[in-house]
Amino acid sequence: MPSELMSVTPVALPTQSAVVAIYKSVNLADAFAVQLPPGTSSDPDVLWRFLIAQQPSWIGWLTNIRDAVVAGFGLKTAKHLATLSSEASVDRIGIFKVYGKSENEIVLGEDDKHLDFRLSVLHTPDSSSARGGQLTVSTVVHCHNLLGRTYLSVIAPFHRLVVTASLRRAAHIGWPKAAAR
DSSP states (O other): OOGGGTOEEEEOOOTTSTTTTSSSSOSEEEEEEEEOOTTBOOOHHHHHHHHHHTOOHHHHHHHHHHHHHHGGGTOOOHHHHHHHTTOTTSOEETTEEEEEEOSSEEEEEEEOSSEEEEEEEEEEOOSSTTSOOEEEEEEEEEEOSHHHHHHHHHHHHHHHHHHHHHHHHHHHHOOOBOOOO
């Protein structure tokens, strides 16, 4: 696989993303992009589900450590959020609530007492048929209090590692193909 297709690049928040202006103030805003090969699905829902299904196993360990620590502060845990996926009243993908969908983007996230965050999975088509477009995963976080700011200062480096490692692994495995029309 060409190295260009496995390279994850930090980029500015895409101006066309729904998360760009979602909060009046943000405490974290980042975005990472990867070039997709031709023939890859352009459906952001499919791409996101694939991405989280292929995550490296160490991310689960980090999540368990995070859950053990934050439970003592009364924050939502991944285990708790995963149980909410079975509720028919709220659209969720795994632990993430779906806040919006369009042809090119899905916006997910969660609100809690310490902070709110939104995650965008945006597919940008490429005019060249030799490329499958670009996938950009963007995150914006708005903290409510000192607990949120402290939490974010600890978790932000891990967040960036998780996003980039997940994108690299998905690229290494091979992105899902576009549905036949």
